[in-house]
Amino acid sequence: MRILFVAAEAAPIAKVGGMGDVVGALPKVLRQMGHDVRIFLPYYGFLPDKMEIPSEPIWKGYAMFQDFAVYESVLPGTDVPLYLFGHPAFTPRRIYGGEDEDWRFTLFSNGAAEFCWNYWKPEIVHCHDWHTGMLPVWLNQSPDITTVFTIHNLAYQGPWRWYLEKITWCPWYMQGHNTMAAAVQFADRVNTVSPTYAEQIKTPAYGEQIEGLLSFIGGKLSGIINGIDTEVYNPANDKYITQTFTTDTLDKRKANKIALQEEMGLEVNSGAFLIGMVSRLVEQKGLDLVLQILDRFMAYTDAQFVLLGTGDRYYETQMWQLASRYPGRMATYLLYNDALSRRIYAGTDAFLMPSRFEPCGISQMMALRYGSVPIVRRTGGLVDTVTHYDPVNNAGTGYCFDRYEPLDLFTCMIRAWEGFRFKPQWQELQKRGMSQNFSWYESAKQYDNLYRSMYGLPPQEEEETAPAPELILTEANGKS
Numbered sequence: 001m002r003i004l005f006v007a008a009e010a011a012p013i014a015k016v017g018g019m020g021d022v023v024g025a026l027p028k029v030l031r032q033m034g035h036d037v038r039i040f041l042p043y044y045g046f047l048p049d050k051m052e053i054p055s056e057p058i059w060k061g062y063a064m065f066q067d068f069a070v071y072e073s074v075l076p077g078t079d080v081p082l083y084l085f086g087h088p089a090f091t092p093r094r095i096y097g098g099e100d101e102d103w104r105f106t107l108f109s110n111g112a113a114e115f116c117w118n119y120w121k122p123e124i125v126h127c128h129d130w131h132t133g134m135l136p137v138w139l140n141q142s143p144d145i146t147t148v149f150t151i152h153n154l155a156y157q158g159p160w161r162w163y164l165e166k167i168t169w170c171p172w173y174m175q176g177h178n179t180m181a182a183a184v185q186f187a188d189r190v191n192t193v194s195p196t197y198a199e200q201i202k203t204p205a206y207g208e209q210i211e212g213l214l215s216f217i218g219g220k221l222s223g224i225i226n227g228i229d230t231e232v233y234n235p236a237n238d239k240y241i242t243q244t245f246t247t248d249t250l251d252k253r254k255a256n257k258i259a260l261q262e263e264m265g266l267e268v269n270s271g272a273f274l275i276g277m278v279s280r281l282v283e284q285k286g287l288d289l290v291l292q293i294l295d296r297f298m299a300y301t302d303a304q305f306v307l308l309g310t311g312d313r314y315y316e317t318q319m320w321q322l323a324s325r326y327p328g329r330m331a332t333y334l335l336y337n338d339a340l341s342r343r344i345y346a347g348t349d350a351f352l353m354p355s356r357f358e359p360c361g362i363s364q365m366m367a368l369r370y371g372s373v374p375i376v377r378r379t380g381g382l383v384d385t386v387t388h389y390d391p392v393n394n395a396g397t398g399y400c401f402d403r404y405e406p407l408d409l410f411t412c413m414i415r416a417w418e419g420f421r422f423k424p425q426w427q428e429l430q431k432r433g434m435s436q437n438f439s440w441y442e443s444a445k446q447y448d449n450l451y452r453s454m455y456g457l458p459p460q461e462e463e464e465t466a467p468a469p470e471l472i473l474t475e476a477n478g479k480s
């Protein structure tokens with residue numbers, strides 16, 4: 001099938017969070033399964049630093065009283081054709097923010113619709129988050145183009161209808177009161193990125209005010225768990241980490257811990273319990289909970305803590321100040337740095353992710369893959385990807401807690417700190433985590449079936465889509 005992914009992010013060239021990981025990895029796997037998948041992305045001002053882009057556009061269009069140009073390239077490291085939507089509104093060297101954000105991404109969506117109608121006509125347009133939310137509304141005009149809308153973050157719902165009416169075409173049939181609601185109503189299929197979260201968003205606690213609508217469209221709503229790019233994120237051959245390792249050579253991992261302690265200015269001590277966190281610093285990620293207990297945890301234990309993240313100014317300053325109280329034991333790096341994030345996954349003993357809500361979560365899967373034991377709150381995709389450690393039966397992959405309460409997080413972290421003392425059991429726990437299969441293949445199969453269902457086709461037979469050999473985790477050759 002011809003499928004166009006339309007999104008604001010695509011790793012490795014334009015990524016702020018997990019949506020970039022998904023858009024950067026899923027098309028590659030779907031292409032291996034035989035689909036003609038292409039990506040439509042804004043031409044951000046920083047892109048020429050990261051990849052070759054032809055100077056001549058392949059097509060010029062007009063939307064919302066604006067001229068725009070589309071440039072064709074290939075997503076680096078893949079064979080996925082990449083179309084870049086060129087307009088001066090995207091020239092600044094950033095993805096999100098700025099006063100024109102709502103207008104800018106509505107223009108981008110409108111440009112994508114024009115592109116589908118006039119240049120490359122896909123059978124399916126796969127839209128991601130509110131930035132592309134008007135596409136299902138407009139493409140509703142074209143019976144030969146179907147749409148899938150994936151919710152990565154329900155908390156951001158885009159501009160309200162009264163604003164959209166001022167800047168763009170809102171057809172008479174459109175009912176959604178904001179971009180996200182409109183997309184949910186008009187997309188042929190809606191999915192979010194884990195089965196648990198797909199159920200949770202139908203409730204007031206997680207539905208972000210549109211739980212009624214999400215319950216109403218229940219039949220076309222599903223949850224498909226994300227994967228991670230196991231070729232790119234592979235501890236057996238990752239060139240950004242100090243020492244590569246596999247489950248068979250777990251002892252070598254210690255070199256990464258020592259290198260990380262040196263790099264982040266911590267006391268070098270391979271015996272210390274080192275917890276890491278790589279995160280956007282926003283309410284979703286449970287930062288308020290962390291701030292309520294971390295000081296006490298650091299005072300009570302001899303653990304070390306590293307944080308890599310950017311986000312809300314309040315959380316940035318609070319975490320920064322806390323680090324200054326524990327020199328040599330805690331470090332806060334307020335930056336976005338993919339290479340350093342890998343060294344944190346590869347060098348820490350445990351990875352903290354106490355999210356308030358979590359559609360899926362990519363970071364905990366990366367932590368598991370790199371042998372860092374996740375400490376998570378059981379919500380959304382964290383329920384579907386991390387299982388509770390049971391030392392008696394030697395089962396489970398992480399430390400979990402249920403209630404969004406400081407005391408629950410505190411005791412969970414203490415349990416992990418104590419568990420770390422039992423080295424053989426801890427290593428078994430790490431190995432179990434590293435052996436989980438988070439490759440995109442299983443999820444891609446579900447997306448394939450979702451696409452097929454829109455055309456009345458039966459689900460793909462199991463044997464017809466055997467996993468590509470390079471996606472299977474094989475410790476012997478270090479490939480995944």
Ligand SMILES: Nc1ncnc2c1ncn2[C@@H]1O[C@H](COP(=O)(O)OP(=O)(O)O[C@H]2O[C@H](CO)[C@@H](O)[C@H](O)[C@H]2O)[C@@H](O)[C@H]1O
Pocket residue numbers: 016017018019020021022151152153193226278279280308309310335336337338341358359360361362363364366381
């Ligand atoms: N400072 C920093 N430096 C380097 N790397 C950093 C970083 N801060 C974050 N990252 C990286 O960004 C990604 C974060 O992905 P997550 O899925 O965990 O959360 P996010 O909330 O962004 O994604 C949303 O979309 C995804 C995709 O669907 C869902 O999994 C998730 O639940 C939803 O909230 C990871 O790859 C992480 O390593």
